Amino acid sequence: MGSKAYVRAQEVAERAGVSRSAVSRTFTPGASVSAETRRRVMEAAEVLGYHVNELARGLMRRESGIVCLIVSDVATPHRSVLLRELTLQLQNAGKVAMLINTDLTNGSVDRALRQAIRYRADASIILSGLPDKSIAQLCLRCGQRLVLINRDDDQPGPLKINLDDYEAAGRAVTAFVRAGCRKLAFANSEAGTPSLMAREHGFVAAARALGLDVMVERHGWTGYAAGQVLAQRMLTRAERPDAVFCATDLLACGFMDAARHQFFISIPQQLCVAGFDDIEQASWLSYDLTTFAQPVKEVAKTAVEWLSETPTDSAGSENLSLRFKAELAWRGSIRGG
Amino acid sequence: MGSKAYVRAQEVAERAGVSRSAVSRTFTPGASVSAETRRRVMEAAEVLGYHVNELARGLMRRESGIVCLIVSDVATPHRSVLLRELTLQLQNAGKVAMLINTDLTNGSVDRALRQAIRYRADASIILSGLPDKSIAQLCLRCGQRLVLINRDDDQPGPLKINLDDYEAAGRAVTAFVRAGCRKLAFANSEAGTPSLMAREHGFVAAARALGLDVMVERHGWTGYAAGQVLAQRMLTRAERPDAVFCATDLLACGFMDAARHQFFISIPQQLCVAGFDDIEQASWLSYDLTTFAQPVKEVAKTAVEWLSETPTDSAGSENLSLRFKAELAWRGSIRGG
DNA sequence: GCAGCATTTGCACGCGCTTGCAAGAGCGAG
DNA sequence: CTCGCTCTTGCAAGCGCGTGCAAATGCTGC
Numbered sequence: 090m091g092s093k094a095y096v097r098a099q100e101v102a103e104r105a106g107v108s109r110s111a112v113s114r115t116f117t118p119g120a121s122v123s124a125e126t127r128r129r130v131m132e133a134a135e136v137l138g139y140h141v142n143e144l145a146r147g148l149m150r151r152e153s154g155i156v157c158l159i160v161s162d163v164a165t166p167h168r169s170v171l172l173r174e175l176t177l178q179l180q181n182a183g184k185v186a187m188l189i190n191t192d193l194t195n196g197s198v199d200r201a202l203r204q205a206i207r208y209r210a211d212a213s214i215i216l217s218g219l220p221d222k223s224i225a226q227l228c229l230r231c232g233q234r235l236v237l238i239n240r241d242d243d244q245p246g247p248l249k250i251n252l253d254d255y256e257a258a259g260r261a262v263t264a265f266v267r268a269g270c271r272k273l274a275f276a277n278s279e280a281g282t283p284s285l286m287a288r289e290h291g292f293v294a295a296a297r298a299l300g301l302d303v304m305v306e307r308h309g310w311t312g313y314a315a316g317q318v319l320a321q322r323m324l325t326r327a328e329r330p331d332a333v334f335c336a337t338d339l340l341a342c343g344f345m346d347a348a349r350h351q352f353f354i355s356i357p358q359q360l361c362v363a364g365f366d367d368i369e370q371a372s373w374l375s376y377d378l379t380t381f382a383q384p385v386k387e388v389a390k391t392a393v394e395w396l397s398e399t400p401t402d403s404a405g406s407e408n409l410s411l412r413f414k415a416e417l418a419w420r421g422s423i424r425g426g
Numbered sequence: 427m428g429s430k431a432y433v434r435a436q437e438v439a440e441r442a443g444v445s446r447s448a449v450s451r452t453f454t455p456g457a458s459v460s461a462e463t464r465r466r467v468m469e470a471a472e473v474l475g476y477h478v479n480e481l482a483r484g485l486m487r488r489e490s491g492i493v494c495l496i497v498s499d500v501a502t503p504h505r506s507v508l509l510r511e512l513t514l515q516l517q518n519a520g521k522v523a524m525l526i527n528t529d530l531t532n533g534s535v536d537r538a539l540r541q542a543i544r545y546r547a548d549a550s551i552i553l554s555g556l557p558d559k560s561i562a563q564l565c566l567r568c569g570q571r572l573v574l575i576n577r578d579d580d581q582p583g584p585l586k587i588n589l590d591d592y593e594a595a596g597r598a599v600t601a602f603v604r605a606g607c608r609k610l611a612f613a614n615s616e617a618g619t620p621s622l623m624a625r626e627h628g629f630v631a632a633a634r635a636l637g638l639d640v641m642v643e644r645h646g647w648t649g650y651a652a653g654q655v656l657a658q659r660m661l662t663r664a665e666r667p668d669a670v671f672c673a674t675d676l677l678a679c680g681f682m683d684a685a686r687h688q689f690f691i692s693i694p695q696q697l698c699v700a701g702f703d704d705i706e707q708a709s710w711l712s713y714d715l716t717t718f719a720q721p722v723k724e725v726a727k728t729a730v731e732w733l734s735e736t737p738t739d740s741a742g743s744e745n746l747s748l749r750f751k752a753e754l755a756w757r758g759s760i761r762g763g
Numbered sequence: 764g765c766a767g768c769a770t771t772t773g774c775a776c777g778c779g780c781t782t783g784c785a786a787g788a789g790c791g792a793g
Numbered sequence: 794c795t796c797g798c799t800c801t802t803g804c805a806a807g808c809g810c811g812t813g814c815a816a817a818t819g820c821t822g823c
Contacts, residue, residue, distance in 0.1 A: 094488075094567075094568055094569055095543075095546070095568050095569075095779090097778095097779060097780090098779070098780070099779080107802080107803090108802065108803045108804080109779090109780085109803090110781080110782080110802070110803060110804080111801090111802065111803080112780095113779095113780065113781060113782085114781090114782090114801095114802090117781075117782090120781095120782090121800070121801060121802090122801075122802090123800080123801060123802090126801080126802085138564050138567075140540060140543040140544045141544055141779090141780080142485070142544070142546060142778090142779055142780065143544045143545045143546070144481045144482075144484045144485050144490060144545065144546050144778095144779080144780090145481075145485055145778075145779040145780040145781085145808085146779085146780055146781075147481045147780095147808095148479070148481050148482055148485065148778095148779085148780070148781090148808045148809065148810090149779090149780055149781040149782080149807080149808050150780090150781070150808090151431070151808080153481060155524075158525070162510065163500075163506055163509055163510045163513065164503075164506045164507045164509070164510040164706075165506075166501075166503070169500055169501045169502075169506040169509075170501045172500055172501070172506075172525075173499065173500045173501040173527065176500065176525055176526075176527045177527055180526070180527060185524060185526070185541060185545065186524065186525045186526075187492075187522060187523065187524050187525070188495070188509075188513055188523045188524070188525045189513075189517070189522070189523075190510065190513045190514055190517060203477060204522065206432075206477040207477045207478055207479070207480045208480045208481065208522065209432070209479060209480070209481050227475050230431075230475075231431055231432050232431055232432075313706070313710060317711075342710065343710075346710055346711035346712050347711070349711075349712075350711045350712075351711075369501075369650070370707060373650060373679065373680075373683055374654075374683035374684070374686075374687045374688075375683050375686075375687075375712040375713070376712070432809095434808095434809060434810090435809070435810065436809080444772080444773090445772065445773045445774080446773090446809095446810085447772070447773060447774080447811080447812080448771090448772070448773080449810095450809095450810065450811060450812085451771095451772090451811085451812090454811075454812090457811090457812090458770065458771060458772090459771075459772090460770080460771060460772090463771080463772085478809090478810080479808090479809055479810065481808095481809080481810090482778085482808075482809035482810040482811090483809085483810060483811075484778095484810095485777095485778045485779065485780090485808095485809085485810070485811090486777080486778055486809090486810055486811045486812080487778090487810090487811070488778080764823100765822105765823090766821105766822095766823085767820100767821090767822090767823105768819100768820085768821085768822105769818100769819085769820085769821105770817105770818080770819075770820095771816105771817080771818070771819090772815100772816085772817070772818085773814105773815095773816080773817090774813105774814090774815090774816095775812100775813100775814095776811105776812095776813095777810100777811090777812100778809105778810085778811090779808105780807100780808085781806105781807090781808085782805100782806090782807095783804105783805100783806090784803105784804090784805095784806105785802105785803095785804090786801105786802085786803085786804095787800105787801080787802075787803090788799100788800085788801075788802090789798100789799090789800080789801095790797100790798085790799090790800105791796105791797100791798090792795105792796090792797090792798105793794105793795090793796085793797105
C-alpha cells in the first residue's frame with residue numbers, strides 16, 4: 090500500500106535506466122527514440138503505472154487537449170444527442186470534452202467561457218446562448234477556437250454552423266398544402282432564438298406566397314408542456330387550424346397529446362402536424378411525427394474537424410458560416426405521402 | 427490586435443506595481459493580502475484580461491478541480507437527467523465536469539479512467555460499466571475518489587450509490603395485485619446490469635411469495651425498440667399477461683405502444699403497466715405511466731458532497747455503500763389508485 | 764521613542780513536463 | 794584509420810503558478 094501518489098517520469102526513467110527526456114519522448118508521437126529505449130521505457134511505465142500528466146504537458150505545449158461544450162439544458166432529447174455526437178467525435182480526434190452547463194441568466198455563457206480560458210481549453214463549442222462580444226474576442230485573442238451551433242450571429246472569428254430553418258419551414262407549408270390543408274398554424278415558444286424565429290418566418294412567408302394566412306402563437310419554453318398550452322389556445326378558437334407546424338418536436342408531442350386526449354381530434358385525419366429536430370420520440374408509434382431531421386452527425390463532425398485543424402492563425406478575419414440542410418422525415422402525422 | 431496569447435500573473439504584477447506572489451495570493455482564497463493590494467491587482471487583472479491558469483495551478487496544488495463523468499449513452503432520457511444534475515452540482519461545488527463517453531466494448535471504462543488519471547482528475551463518477559479492479563485501485567492509490575452509481579460492486583474504496591431496486595419491484599407486485607391482476611410479467615433487456623437484474627429478481631420473488639408465477643422475457647438493450655419486441659413476444663402467447671413490469675420506462679413506452687397500436691389492447695383496462703426511472707415521457711399523456719422515480723437530485727448531491735469533502739485519507743478501507751429509495755409515481759397505467 | 768507583536772510582502776524554489784542544443788554513438792565511404 | 798553523416802541521448806532552461814520563509818511594514822502600549 091505504498092501511498093506514493095502519482096508516479097513521475099523521473100521514476101520511470103530511473104527504473105528504465107534512461108534519462109527523463111527519453112521517457113518524455115517515448116510518449117510524444119513523432120519524437121526520436123530508438124526502439125530499444127522505447128521498449129524499456131514502456132515496460133517500466135507499465136510496471137509503475139505511469140501516466141503522463143496532461144496538466145504539465147499542456148503547460149509546456151500550450152495545448153491542453155480540452156474542448157469546452159457550453160450548453161444549457163443537457164436533458165433535452167435533441168441536445169443530448171448532439172452532445173453525444175460531439176463527445177464521440179472529440180474523443181476520436183484525441184480531444185477531451187469539458188461540459189459546462191449554463192442557465193438562462195445573463196452572463197452565464199460568459200462565465201462558461203471564462204472557465205474555458207482558465208483551463209486553457211483549445212476550443213469552445215457553444216450550443217446555447219450567445220457570449221458577450223468582448224469575452225468572445227478575448228477567447229479568440231488567446232488562440233481559442235470558437236464554434237457556435239444554431240446561434241446565428243455575425244461577429245467574425247467563430248465558426249458558425251446553422252440550419253436552413255427558413256427554407257425547411259417552407260417545405261412544411263408545401264407538405265401541408267399537398268395534404269389539402271388550408272388553415273395553417275405555427276406553434277412557437279417564447280424563447281425567440283434565431284433558429285426558432287427563422288422557422289416561424291419561413292413558414293409564414295411561404296404560406297403568404299400561396300395566399301394563405303397563418304395563425305401564430307407563442308408560449309413558454311420549447312418543451313412538452315408548452316405544446317399542450319399552445320394546443321389549448323389554438324384549438325379552442327372559432328377558426329380551428331387543420332395543420333400546425335411546431336417549432337420543435339417536443340412542442341409537437343405536447344400539442345398532439347392535448348389535441349387527441351383533450352380535444353379528441355384525430356391526427357392526421359382532422360389535423361396535420363409537423364415538428365422539427367427528429368428526436369427519438371418522433372418515431373414512436375404514439376406520435377409517428379413528420380419532422381425535419383438535423384444532420385447531427387455531420388454537424389458534430391464538421392465542428393470537430395474544423396477545430397482540429399492546425400490553428401493556421403489565419404483565423405480571425407474570415408467569416409466562417411456553414412449552413413446545413415434539414416432532411417424531411419416523412420411519417421404519419423401528415424396525410425398522404 | 428496584439429496577438430499576445432494569454433496574459434500571465436507576471437504582467438498583472440508589473441501593471442499593478444506589486445510582486446507576482448501578490449497576484450497569486452489575490453486569487454487564492456484565504457491568502458494574506460491587504461485590501462489595497464487586492465484592489466490594484468484586481469483592477470490590473472480586469473484591464474489585461476487575466477485568468478488564472480488552472481493547469482499550472484493544478485500542478486502545484488495537486489488538485490485540478492476536474493471530475494470525470496464516465497457514461498455510456500448520454501442521449502438516454504434518464505441518463506441525461508442524471509448528467510444534468512451532476513454537472514450542476516459539480517459547478518456549484520466549484521468543480522468542473524469532464525465528460526467521457528464509453529461504449530460497450532471491453533476496456534472502455536478502463537480507458538476512461540486512464541484519461542482521468544492523465545488529467546489528474548480529483549474524482550471520477552462512473553454511471554455505466556465497471557472498471558477493472560487493478561485500474562480502479564490505481565486511481566484510488568493516486569488519491570482519486572471514485573463513485574459508482576447504480577453499479578453494484580463489492581470492491582472497497584469507491585463510494586457506491588444504489589437504489590432499492592429489489593424492494594421497489596416488490597411494491598410493483600403489490601400495486602398490480604391490488605388492481606386485480608393475476609398474470610404477471612416482467613419485461614427486461616439482455617443487458618443484465620445489477621440494477622436491472624435486481625428489479626427482475628425482486629419482482630419474481632415478491633410474486634412467488636403471493637403464490638403467483640411470472641412470465642419473464644429478455645431482449646436487446648433497454649430501449650424503446652426492445653420494448654416493442656418484448657410486447658410482440660409476450661402478447662402473442664396463449665396465456666396473455668394482465669400486468670407487465672418493465673425494467674425501464676423506455677421499455678415500457680415501447681411495450682405500451684406495441685400493445686395499443688398493434689394488438690389494440692387498452693391500458694389499463696386490459697393490461698396494467700409499470701416502468702422504472704420516471705423519465706419525462708412517462709408523464710406524457712400518451713403514456714401516463716406508473717413508474718418508480720429515481721431520486722436523481724439527491725443522488726447527485728450526495729455524490730458531489732462526498733467527493734468534495736477533504737480527502738481524509740481515511741478512505742480506502744471503509745466500504746461505503748448507500749442505498750436510496752425509489753419513489754412510486756402513481757399514474758394511470760395501473761387501474762385504481 | 765522603542766520594544767513587541769501581527770500582518771503583509773517579496774524572494775526563490777519546485778510542481779512534472781517538453782524541447783532546443785550540443786555531445787555521443789554508430790557506420791559506411793574514401 | 795579517419796572523416797562526415799545520421800540517429801539518439803542527456804542537459805538544462807523554461808511553462809505559469811503556489812507557498813515557506815524571512816524581511817519589511819504597520820500598529821499598540823509602555
